Amino acid sequence: MTGPVPHIEMRGIAKRFGDFTALQDVDLVVNDGEIHALLGENGAGKSTLMNILYGLYRADAGTIRLRGEDAAIHSPRDAIAHGIGMIHQHFMLVPPLTVAENVVLGDERSGPILGQRALAIRVRELGERFHISVDPDARVEDLPLGLQQRVEILKVLYRGSGVLIFDEPTAVLTPQEVDELFLIVRSLRDEGKIIIFITHKLREVFAVTDRITVLRGGRNAGELVTKGTTAPEIARLMVGRELRPIAPRSAAATSEVVLEIRDLRARSDRGAQVLQGIDLKVHAGEILGIAGVGGNGQSELAECVLGSREPTTGTITIGGADIAHDDPKRTRQRGVASVPEDRRREGLVLAFTVADNFILGKQDQAPFSRRGVLDDGVIQTNGERLAKEFDVRPANARAIVGNLSGGNQQKVVLGRELSEQPKLLVISQPTRGLDIGSTEYVWERLLEQRARGAAVLLVSSELEEIRALSDRIAVMFEGRLVATLAAKDATEERLGLLMAGHIETPLDRVPAGR
Numbered sequence: 001m002t003g004p005v006p007h008i009e010m011r012g013i014a015k016r017f018g019d020f021t022a023l024q025d026v027d028l029v030v031n032d033g034e035i036h037a038l039l040g041e042n043g044a045g046k047s048t049l050m051n052i053l054y055g056l057y058r059a060d061a062g063t064i065r066l067r068g069e070d071a072a073i074h075s076p077r078d079a080i081a082h083g084i085g086m087i088h089q090h091f092m093l094v095p096p097l098t099v100a101e102n103v104v105l106g107d108e109r110s111g112p113i114l115g116q117r118a119l120a121i122r123v124r125e126l127g128e129r130f131h132i133s134v135d136p137d138a139r140v141e142d143l144p145l146g147l148q149q150r151v152e153i154l155k156v157l158y159r160g161s162g163v164l165i166f167d168e169p170t171a172v173l174t175p176q177e178v179d180e181l182f183l184i185v186r187s188l189r190d191e192g193k194i195i196i197f198i199t200h201k202l203r204e205v206f207a208v209t210d211r212i213t214v215l216r217g218g219r220n221a222g223e224l225v226t227k228g229t230t231a232p233e234i235a236r237l238m239v240g241r242e243l244r245p246i247a248p249r250s251a252a253a254t255s256e257v258v259l260e261i262r263d264l265r266a267r268s269d270r271g272a273q274v275l276q277g278i279d280l281k282v283h284a285g286e287i288l289g290i291a292g293v294g295g296n297g298q299s300e301l302a303e304c305v306l307g308s309r310e311p312t313t314g315t316i317t318i319g320g321a322d323i324a325h326d327d328p329k330r331t332r333q334r335g336v337a338s339v340p341e342d343r344r345r346e347g348l349v350l351a352f353t354v355a356d357n358f359i360l361g362k363q364d365q366a367p368f369s370r371r372g373v374l375d376d377g378v379i380q381t382n383g384e385r386l387a388k389e390f391d392v393r394p395a396n397a398r399a400i401v402g403n404l405s406g407g408n409q410q411k412v413v414l415g416r417e418l419s420e421q422p423k424l425l426v427i428s429q430p431t432r433g434l435d436i437g438s439t440e441y442v443w444e445r446l447l448e449q450r451a452r453g454a455a456v457l458l459v460s461s462e463l464e465e466i467r468a469l470s471d472r473i474a475v476m477f478e479g480r481l482v483a484t485l486a487a488k489d490a491t492e493e494r495l496g497l498l499m500a501g502h503i504e505t506p507l508d509r510v511p512a513g514r
């Protein structure tokens with residue numbers, strides 16, 4: 001044998017769930033000093049493979065060698081003892097506890113001997129060492145997702161891990177937070193840590209990784225050196241086909257105003273004035289994109305429209321009726337559909353089947369129930385039809401939603417909401433966590449809604465998405481819409497500046513070169 005021994009060597013890994021084969025004969029080799037991308041479509045088996053490395057699942061076949069030696073990893077405790085840590089796709093923090101408490105939680109070495117003060121100091125020092133800043137005394141439930149993620153990272157580092165597995169770490173982050181995470185990841189590598197990085201965004205693969213393993217349908221599809229490959233080549237390996245460029249579309253917007261918001265103000269959960277006077281209109285056949293760095297009031301705006309947050313003042317008119325003080329159920333009855341940002345908490349019941357999730361909120365209506373009795377046959381048939389139409393994989397209406405991959409969970413929410421043919425669709429971060437094929441699919445479905453004449457209020461922190469879909473783009477900053485641009489005028493640079501709070505003067509609008 002020549003060359004250095006790989007740090008991690010997984011060979012011939014197989015994993016079945018019931019009679020479903022999630023992984024078949026999969027190899028993964030990761031070297032020291034490497035940021036290694038693990039890529040593949042939703043359901044390709046990325047999280048499953050990492051759950052095996054982290055000891056959460058037992059492989060049915062295959063071996064794991066670490067630094068050339070066989071490693072028996074039967075539990076996360078074993079994995080941690082081998083220096084492997086995982087930052088999960090869905091955070092596993094205890095919300096009411098502080099940052100410092102979460103970081104040391106479950107680590108026997110600290111125990112209750114360490115007082116609050118000492119604990120906080122120790123966690124602060126750890127953060128400083130790795131350029132990860134977060135207040136050790138803050139409660140996790142009060143932190144935005146970007147900071148919660150840092151707590152997860154600190155937790156792993158606290159245990160002295162040399163291998164850090166990041167499962168879609170950027171899916172919940174704003175563009176700024178992504179840049180900060182990249183700095184952290186690079187500095188971790190420079191400190192000698194090995195990083196396994198799962199993402200659906202090819203931009204990130206090129207920005208931060210050294211080598212790539214691609215899975216497709218639970219098998220190896222390819223191994224690449226990042227510098228020597230191209231985005232279309234990776235996409236082809238992942239999806240097994242060429243991607244379609246998104247079709248040019250004709251104007252569909254009419255003069256009919258579906259949603260009109262005037263002087264809307266609202267407070268956040270903590271009582272801060274998060275909406276400071278919003279005025280906007282969305283027309284039938286129009287997609288209005290709300291761009292902005294997360295936390296500038298976008299979520300609260302969507303909540304007000306959907307009836308789950310009570311505005312302090314202002315009106316929200318849909319089809320002539322002020323719905324500002326309607327509850328979510330009444331709002332829904334007026335033809336408003338919603339795809340929430342945090343689908344695992346708000347859009348789905350994870351313990352229910354796919355079929356049951358497709359009728360969530362409609363379970364007391366015909367044809368799904370009659371005189372209070374659910375009709376299982378109808379629910380099942382409806383489930384199978386929608387699962388097929390919205391490409392939920394596996395296309396099994398009896399599957400438990402909590403077991404589906406992240407992207408497939410999103411398809412279930414979309415299927416339920418879009419099948420209603422809503423007048424107004426309020427959709428937040430619609431392709432968060434989705435693979436490139438599914439993203440293309442969701443974008444096409446949204447454009448279909450637009451062509452059908454629906455009004456769409458699209459909240460997204462992905463500039464690429466906002467620009468690809470919107471007819472007009474409003475930029476939100478500190479609770480206000482600071483500018484509304486026609487899509488053709490919204491360059492990435494201009495949007496970026498507005499999102500960062502730069503106020504445009506009339507001079508800024510003079511085309512360059514004049």
Ligand SMILES: Nc1ncnc2c1ncn2[C@@H]1O[C@H](COP(=O)(O)OP(=O)(O)OP(=O)(O)O)[C@@H](O)[C@H]1O
Pocket residue numbers: 017020022040041042043044045046047048049393394403404405406407408433435
């Ligand atoms: N506990 C489980 N029970 C049954 N099926 C499962 C379980 N965990 C995963 N699966 C299935 O195994 C397949 C692989 O899932 P996995 O979560 O590894 O995909 P992934 O590549 O991480 O996808 P995503 O990009 O959407 O996160 C999926 O079809 C999923 O439904």
Ligand SMILES: [Mg+2]
Pocket residue numbers: 046047048089167405406
């Ligand atoms: Mg996954």
